[in-house]
Amino acid sequence: MFTLxxxxxxxxxxxxxxxxxxxxxxxxxxxxxxxxxxxxxGVALLLGxxxxxxxxxxxxxxLLLIRTLAVAAVILGFAGPVLNPQEDRTGSGxxxxxxxxTWADARDWARRVDRAEAALAEAARDGxxxxxxxxTDRPQGxxxxxxxxxxxxxxxxxxxxPWAASxxxxxxxxxGLEGGFETFWLSDGLEHPWRADLLAALEERGEVTVFExxxxxxxxxxxxxxxGEIRLSALRARTGDAAQAVVTAHGxxxxxxxxxxxxxxxxxxxxxxxxxxxxxxxxxxxxxxTRFQVEGVRSAGAVSLTDDALRRREVALIxxxxxxxxxxxxxxxxxxxxxxxxxxxxxxxxxxxILLANPDVIVMADIARVTETxxxxxxxxxxxxxxxxxxxxxRLASSDVSRDAEDPLMPVRxxxxxxxxGGAMSWGEPKTLRPFSEASPFYGLPVPEEVRVTAxxxxxxxxxxxxxxxxxxxxxxxxxTRKRMGEGQVVLFHVTANADWSSLPLSGLFxxxxxRLAISSRPMQPSAEDLAGTVWVPDAVLSAFGQVDEAGQLxxxxxxxLAEATPGPETPPGLYAxxxxxxxxxxxxxxxxxxxxxxxxxxxxxxxxxxxxxALKGWFLTAALVLLAADILASLWLAGRLTGPRAGAAxxxxxxxxxxxxxxxxxxxxPAIEExxxxxxxxxxxxxxxxxxxxVDRVAEAGLRGLSQTLFARTSIEPADPIGVDLETDExxxxxxxxxxxxxxxxxxxxxxxxRLNEYLRTGGMILFDTRDADVAGFGASSPEGRKLQQLAxxxxxxxxxxxxxxxxxxRTFYLLQDFPGRHASRDVWVxxxxxxxxxxxxxxxxxxxxxxxxxxxxxxxxxxxxxVDDSGNxxxxxxxxxxxxxxxxxxxxxxxxxxxHVFTGNYKSDQVHVPALLDRLxx
Numbered sequence: 001m002f003t004l005x006x007x008x009x010x011x012x013x014x015x016x017x018x019x020x021x022x023x024x025x026x027x028x029x030x031x032x033x034x035x036x037x038x039x040x041x042g043v044a045l046l047l048g049x050x051x052x053x054x055x056x057x058x059x060x061x062x063l064l065l066i067r068t069l070a071v072a073a074v075i076l077g078f079a080g081p082v083l084n085p086q087e088d089r090t091g092s093g094x095x096x097x098x099x100x101x102t103w104a105d106a107r108d109w110a111r112r113v114d115r116a117e118a119a120l121a122e123a124a125r126d127g128x129x130x131x132x133x134x135x136t137d138r139p140q141g142x143x144x145x146x147x148x149x150x151x152x153x154x155x156x157x158x159x160x161x162p163w164a165a166s167x168x169x170x171x172x173x174x175x176g177l178e179g180g181f182e183t184f185w186l187s188d189g190l191e192h193p194w195r196a197d198l199l200a201a202l203e204e205r206g207e208v209t210v211f212e213x214x215x216x217x218x219x220x221x222x223x224x225x226x227x228g229e230i231r232l233s234a235l236r237a238r239t240g241d242a243a244q245a246v247v248t249a250h251g252x253x254x255x256x257x258x259x260x261x262x263x264x265x266x267x268x269x270x271x272x273x274x275x276x277x278x279x280x281x282x283x284x285x286x287x288x289x290t291r292f293q294v295e296g297v298r299s300a301g302a303v304s305l306t307d308d309a310l311r312r313r314e315v316a317l318i319x320x321x322x323x324x325x326x327x328x329x330x331x332x333x334x335x336x337x338x339x340x341x342x343x344x345x346x347x348x349x350x351x352x353x354i355l356l357a358n359p360d361v362i363v364m365a366d367i368a369r370v371t372e373t374x375x376x377x378x379x380x381x382x383x384x385x386x387x388x389x390x391x392x393x394x395r396l397a398s399s400d401v402s403r404d405a406e407d408p409l410m411p412v413r414x415x416x417x418x419x420x421x422g423g424a425m426s427w428g429e430p431k432t433l434r435p436f437s438e439a440s441p442f443y444g445l446p447v448p449e450e451v452r453v454t455a456x457x458x459x460x461x462x463x464x465x466x467x468x469x470x471x472x473x474x475x476x477x478x479x480x481t482r483k484r485m486g487e488g489q490v491v492l493f494h495v496t497a498n499a500d501w502s503s504l505p506l507s508g509l510f511x512x513x514x515x516r517l518a519i520s521s522r523p524m525q526p527s528a529e530d531l532a533g534t535v536w537v538p539d540a541v542l543s544a545f546g547q548v549d550e551a552g553q554l555x556x557x558x559x560x561x562l563a564e565a566t567p568g569p570e571t572p573p574g575l576y577a578x579x580x581x582x583x584x585x586x587x588x589x590x591x592x593x594x595x596x597x598x599x600x601x602x603x604x605x606x607x608x609x610x611x612x613x614x615a616l617k618g619w620f621l622t623a624a625l626v627l628l629a630a631d632i633l634a635s636l637w638l639a640g641r642l643t644g645p646r647a648g649a650a651x652x653x654x655x656x657x658x659x660x661x662x663x664x665x666x667x668x669x670x671p672a673i674e675e676x677x678x679x680x681x682x683x684x685x686x687x688x689x690x691x692x693x694x695x696v697d698r699v700a701e702a703g704l705r706g707l708s709q710t711l712f713a714r715t716s717i718e719p720a721d722p723i724g725v726d727l728e729t730d731e732x733x734x735x736x737x738x739x740x741x742x743x744x745x746x747x748x749x750x751x752x753x754x755x756r757l758n759e760y761l762r763t764g765g766m767i768l769f770d771t772r773d774a775d776v777a778g779f780g781a782s783s784p785e786g787r788k789l790q791q792l793a794x795x796x797x798x799x800x801x802x803x804x805x806x807x808x809x810x811x812r813t814f815y816l817l818q819d820f821p822g823r824h825a826s827r828d829v830w831v832x833x834x835x836x837x838x839x840x841x842x843x844x845x846x847x848x849x850x851x852x853x854x855x856x857x858x859x860x861x862x863x864x865x866x867x868x869v870d871d872s873g874n875x876x877x878x879x880x881x882x883x884x885x886x887x888x889x890x891x892x893x894x895x896x897x898x899x900x901x902h903v904f905t906g907n908y909k910s911d912q913v914h915v916p917a918l919l920d921r922l923x924x
Contacts, residue, residue: 007616008621010080017663021068063634070627077620093206094130094145094181095123101134101299103587104188104237105160106544108213111608112186115211117155117531119184124148131181136161139175143181160544162587163567170194174201181205187212187610189235191595195769199603202832209606212597218245219529220303223310230279230291230310234266237594243268245454246295247277252290256876256885261285263295265267273594283345285312293546300587305575307584308518311493313360315340315519316347318367332365332393332497335505337751339514349838361519362386365497366393368401370409379408383486389519390490391497392418392457403460411468411483411490413460419453419477430454431473436533440470441516442480444533444559446509453479455501456494459718480513491517518581526583531559534578541574542587547873548574681718686865686900687735690724691746700741702876703864707896709873715814717900727753731762737903741864742771744784758797761855766903774826785860798856802833810857813901815894821891823863823879829859853906857899866892 009015018924097116099105105112116132123130132155133139171194183202189212202208234245248261262285266277281289285601294302317340319332340346347359351370352696355377356361362378367390370378382388387411390396397418404412412864430452436442459465459478471480482491495501504510510532535558538551557571559578565571565585573587601603686708688700704722711717726737727749732738738760747755761767771785804810804820808831811817820829832854866889868876879889 008082014079070624073620073624077617083614083615096181097132098185099134099186100187100188101160102135102164103162103544104217106299115608118146120152126467129511135165163545167194183208218297220304229582232277234275235594236584237596242270251290255880258874276632300546305584307583313344315344315361316354316359319365339511342875363389365391366395367393368399368689382419382488388490391493393496412482417456434474439809473780528560528563534559536576540578541572688721690741693743696743700864702868706867738767742785744788754795769858771860772862774824800833801830804829804831810833813898820895822863823865824861
């Protein structure tokens with residue numbers, strides 16, 4: 001392609017016509033010829049007369065310029081001018097587009113996709129085969145070389161992973177490369193141990209060109225608690241000038257809504273790749289933090305999930321004896337204080353004050369009795385999720401607590417007195433501990449041989465005793481027992497908290513047992529020995545873009561593997577839950593360093609910028625027609641014909657000539673309609689009806705955005721951003737589903753709009769009417785929204801309705817549901833009534849409704865508020881309180897998923913072929 005002044009030409013040989021412009025100028029200048037001047041006395045008789053038609057003796061220079069420019073515009077237009085012409089890469093054979101596909105790619109992923117798309121388009125023009133490979137999702141076998149057009153169609157489905165490939169995996173893959181091909185390598189900008197070897201393997205197959213973003217890669221190491229502060233280390237791969245970033249802390253507020261809880265600036269000094277940040281936050285705020293992230297960086301490496309290592313529990317220690325300084329080693333709580341002080345916030349005070357502070361754990365050392373009022377308060381606190389840990393002692397051994405009947409605040413019944421071993425009047429020698437069973441939270445912890453028990457309180461034999469014992473002595477007598485109470489639990493150590501009855505408090509095992517009971521937390525990453533014998537189930541996973549998603553049905557991971565794991569397909573980064581605590585596996589560990597790539601000088605390295613070519617042919621031809629129209633008007637004016645009514649007619653003809661030309665880049669039809677059509681039909685789009693109330697419309701859009709993200713994460717439906725629909729002007733046929741929130745003041749649509757709505761309902765569209773008033777009124781006309789719904793729906797061709805039956809397809813299209821809550825939890829949801837002859841087949845749990853896809857769903861549960869997320873993916877509105885509220889929100893999302901699956905698939909789940917699978921899920 002020939003380039004001139006930054007503009008390329010696809011037919012540059014036509015530019016030779018510009019050489020003829022000076023000749024054209026001379027010819028136009030000579031025509032018409034100048035008249036010969038002769039003196040004639042009779043001309044004096046013509047003085048004072050006017051001539052309607054005039055002719056200039058010479059063509060004015062400005063008119064010649066207009067004509068010359070018009071001809072030049074025609075020549076330039078047909079020469080095929082192109083703005084931002086792309087240089088054609090000379091290459092032959094197959095092309096491999098290689099992407100690192102790691103979390104470091106996520107920040108510039110859209111630009112990387114554009115760069116890959118441009119490479120595939122160029123290969124398609126040259127007729128080359130191509131292959132697209134992500135190193136974190138490598139194909140098995142040979143490289144899948146195919147037509148470049150087929151890879152371009154699959155490019156949107158390629159996503160980065162929140163991990164990097166291992167060196168061994170890349171080495172094995174590189175050894176299997178065969179044949180010759182050219183490589184376009186889209187690098188993530190980080191140095192990996194396998195990069196040099198892979199580059200050498202690719203260069204053996206052909207030329208290699210690297211594309212890399214110049215923007216720095218940021219990372220965040222796991223947060224740690226030191227000296228009363230939260231400390232964070234921020235990393236950057238490229239050093240140089242001093243820079244500054246913002247780190248934000250996110251967590252749940254008291255209403256269960258995720259918020260930004262804190263923010264601070266972190267400063268990188270010149271040539272520094274690491275910067276430290278210290279945050280001093282109150283315990284209540286600190287314990288709510290679930291993640292830190294570098295603001296504005298959309299990457300998993302810039303997110304640090306927090307777990308129990310950061311959350312310091314509030315532990316109240318209560319002793320039956322006064323703690324005298326001169327007798328600290330004999331104090332019932334001395335060893336507990338030494339074990340818990342580095343990892344927990346200790347609370348002092350009376351039991352009444354402690355309960356008002358609502359601690360996480362209450363430890364009672366040798367306290368036998370509490371008042372009835374205190375017992376009731378403690379019992380209620382435990383049932384709400386508290387952990388009560390009790391230690392035995394002389395007082396408990398000599399009391400009659402939990403003797404005849406089990407005390408609510410004790411896990412087992414106790415025998416009278418205690419048991420002493422190892423003395424002159426004792427039973428045998430001091431006892432050691434038995435290895436912990438698999439059902440015990442202490443399973444996997446090594447039992448030191450030096451731990452001895454010389455005295456204990458004994459448990460009464462009971463049918464439930466075996467299941468409540470979590471640690472025992474070598475002779476089988478219980479050492480630690482536990483029982484569940486509501487959401488909490490009660491634990492009893494059958495020995496003292498000091499060294500009077502055993503050497504357990506003097507050992508490291510004591511601290512680890514407190515950690516396993518979630519009384520304290522380890523301030524660093526646990527070792528394989530610490531997690532031995534445990535299984536951890538993924539609770540939440542981190543995407544490459546730094547978004548925290550539900551883990552779904554991922555399998556559990558053994559504790560030994562989790563302690564030494566690096567992020568990968570088997571152990572994705574996220575939060576892993578054990579019995580009573582959680583561990584975070586982050587993309588960046590405490591030892592991670594980020595280093596930029598260092599490519600050899602022989603390798604060309606380019607940026608990710610892709611300038612789109614813009615054809616200018618239409619603009620030049622339009623300019624030529626405009627100049628020709630101006631020439632017509634100027635010629636008429638010079639001839640004196642632009643007077644009277646002829647002037648208006650001539651101007652109208654010239655304007656019609658210009659206006660009749662299609663404008664370049666514009667559609668013949670209404671551009672707004674075409675833009676809406678492209679936006680709504682290129683991808684799946686959920687739409688909401690614009691009500692005229694800005695706040696209602698904002699919430700509706702946010703709700704459909706949250707539902708779209710859920711559909712993208714859980715199903716094969718991948719919706720684009722939602723669209724607001726104006727019933728008066730927009731075409732409804734583009735949208736399979738409309739969400740219509742009802743507000744009391746929204747206007748009534750016109751008759752034309754109702755005609756389009758009725759046609760929409762008859763041709764398979766569905767509308768979800770939401771009155772959003774289920775918290776104050778049931779379905780109907782008992783609220784302003786209900787009355788407005790009746791007014792709006794009266795002209796619609798809506799079939800007979802009924803409350804959604806238990807066997808409706810909406811209860812099982814994707815999830816098995818019987819409740820359909822939103823922000824409110826009412827069951828008043830109405831759908832099209834089943835036909836009278838819809839009968840349940842013998843032995844079937846539901847009716848066969850294959851042809852009865854409801855066109856409307858009506859309710860008032862305010863689903864949009866339950867689904868709504870802001871631009872950062874945070875929940876916008878609280879739903880209920882605590883776990884119950886989050887569960888209600890989850891069911892609301894599931895209803896939305898069921899609804900969308902019903903919209904897109906109809907009633908196929910009522911077909912008899914699906915009955916066996918559904919019966920199996922229903923447990924019938």
